[in-house]
Amino acid sequence: MASFNLHVKTAAVDLHSSLASYADNAAWRLVQALASLRTPDNRVAVDGFYDDIEKMTPSQEKATQSMSFDADKVRANYGLTRPFVYNDPREELVNGATMTINGLNAGYTGDGVKTIIPKEASAKLDCRLVPNQDPQKIASLISYQLEKNGYGDVNLDYLLGENAFRSNLDHPFVKLNKKVADEVYTSEKVRLIPNMPGGGPMKQFADSVHAPIVMVGIHYSGSHPHSPNENIRLADYKQGTYFLARLLEEY
DSSP states (O other): OEEEEEEEEOOSSOEEGGGGGTSOOHHHHHHHHHHTTBOTTSOBOOTTTTTTOOOOOHHHHHHHHTSOOOHHHHHHHHTOOSOOSSSOHHHHHHHOOOOEEEEEEESOOSSSOOOEEOSEEEEEEEEOOOTTOOHHHHHHHHHHHHHHTTOTTSEEEEEEEOOOOOOOTTSHHHHHHHHHHHHHHOGGGOOOOSOOSSOOSHHHHHHHHOSOOOOOOOOOTTOOTTSTTOOOOHHHHHHHHHHHHHHHHHO
8 A cells, every 4th residue: 555645735824715716725726636636437547557557367367256245235334325436346456456535634624613715735545556566656656646737736745655465376375275264164155365455564574485475354344444343253263263273283
């Protein structure tokens, strides 16, 4: 992933909103800049953003298509009120890069009325990346695109980045994981997914030990990662622990 802030300042102080007849508004400036980075069909409108994405191998493509995705359950679980942004969420989860607004901040948002023109506005964003995309390069492309779109005054502050990594699904150790998982969870409930859509330092470990990495999830559809009451079930934790013990025995 690549995480960064965007910030724009249009005045030294907040202004009376009647002055909108001539004074620019930092909040409008920011949301217009953000809107310039996405197309109506939800693709990232940044030159070069998708250029380094590699096509999946046949085994990765096969694994992706075998993933379970119950659209109705997903909608109900999260209370989604809008259609899915892409036609095939499975492929996007595995090999699709994203740009997400995590939060926006500008002006007065408290109780009652305060008719101002905000002097500044900021947003926090992240891009979920896939193997072969460089986080700092992505941030630079976005910064350049903002300038190209006429928003050179919108400053990008790069926060952090993690390079994406994907193990070879045909490696014997990956196949051993699948064999043990079939035994512990039953084969009907096991899915070998090319990569998870979360962030972490897997590539640093892989580059150091030169070995495949397999991650075994113990959360369930109601875990609500990064939301209030994020949770796991103890039974899933115990079963995951048993899986690791069996894997070590077999290894």
